[in-house]
Amino acid sequence: MDWLLRLWVLQPGSMATFNVDDGYLEGLCRGYRSGILKTTDYANLTQCDILDDMKLHLAQTDYGDFLANESKLTPTLIAEKCREKLINEFFHLRAHAVEPLATFLDYITYGYMIDNIVLLITGTLHERDTSELIEKCHPLGMFDAMATLSMSHNVSDLYHSVLVDTPLAPYFVNCLSEEDLDEMNIELIRNTLFKAYLEDFYHYCQTLGGTTAEVMGDLLKFEADRRSITITINSFGTELTKDDREKLYPEIGFLYPEGIARLAKAEDIEQVRGAIDYCGAYRNLFQETSFNADKSLEDAFFEYEVELNKLAFEQQFHYGIYYSYLKLKEQEIRNIVWISECVAQNMKSQINQYIPIF
């Protein structure tokens, strides 16, 4: 019994010891979370007629004067500045984190690292100057070896000198060889890497145990299923074969293994619907899209994701809140960009198609 108690107490996320290492950061994260824009803020933003009005309204939220020095406002600029703020917050959290939270936060960044690496591989394949590409990379996904990138001029160099030093090396080793990098379509590479990453992240969360494993498990399973469904639907009518497609489905997720097997054989959207039918949540999502013509499946997925992420904050003493916070802020940035594009292009009729969060 004693060892049971100790096990329970010493797990990360156990109530007794959590605040020792991670209490300050949890407080900080919840503070950031309360600064996420509410429906009243969105109501104000949608009433704006020009981008300067939006700047005024945003100044009253947590964003403050982040647009103060900008003369010419464009939606792209607003997106960039919002993202900059989010990245600063994340790096602040990361800087103060200790193990195991530090590793957890690093795992979150691997997703962006994959996107950056895919961009670099593409650039190298087309013989572009890789140092220019570094500016276009996502800041959350930077890794140390990027400085040596200008030295590699073909994919082989890139693989041997740069990629093996990144934390993503295991994903490459397990499923992608050097020849694959040259031949495979770049999107297939991206999705293969992401599948390996999701599975790895999931297993890591399971080792952390406790509430973290539970909360992150749900979130990552949903992400895996969502990717499987989206890949299936988007691959209809393209050159992607069913076998190749099957290799991209992550093996975590509520749909594994029966749903995945059926998805692999699906040829149109009705068969997809049939494949996911046994999963109540996804069935509801599909039904929502069939009732509402304006809502696409992507919108339904975004909404469900927001719900799941909100739920993460209901529990305490776990790491899921950091992941959820990042995802919710990203959704907020997407919403702000959508509203600013509608305002800039004078398409007020569609302006309410953002996903409300709180």
Next chain:
Amino acid sequence: MAQQGRLNIFPTRMALTGMKSRLTAATKGHSLLKKKSDALTVRFRGILFQIVDKKEKMGEQMKEASFSLASVKFVAGDISATVLENASSATLRLTVETDNVAGVLIPNFKPYTDNSSTQELTGLAKGGQQISKSREVYLKTLMSLVELASLQTAFLTLDEVIKITNRRVNAIEHVIKPKIERTIAYIITELDEGEREEFFRLKKIQAKKKRDIKAKEAATLERATEAAAKLEQQKGTILDEDEEEEDEILF
């Protein structure tokens, strides 16, 4: 105003016929050019209306295209870096054909796709549908742009040609034909004058001849009367003498 000159030629009848044939040729040329100008103007107006129509539609299409790009940004984030890096060579290209309209060569742009896009898997895991919809909308807009470009080059070319043709029509109508007509008038007047001169000369000669004849007749008559008078005189004297020489006079 046009010069009040005429062509410098020697006024003969052959020149007159030459000038007359030139006049008919100029008239024919004038009517042909006028027909060409009218045909081109009709085509020009048609193109003008089409251009106005297309430009209005273009505004709408660009708006739609920008909006579809906004929805792509919403779902898939900023994919511009990925798309740019993946681009290798142009998939949509143009060939230029020339159409012949009433003798005018007008260029026409025809688009064709070079190779199928290797980027059709972009957004496979996120936003693929929005991306393909956006691609379609932009492709449609691009096709409209190509048509608009064809129409505008046709417009400019036709404009040039119509100006040139109208200049020629006006030149024939206001410069060449009047000149030829004046030349013809001049020749005719010269010929008429010559005829009149001839006629006058003839008349004068006739009159002189008449006078000459009259004078001759008068002279003859006078001589005759003189001779007769002389004879009478002689006869008188002879009669006196000849009362004894009656016998001698009987012949």
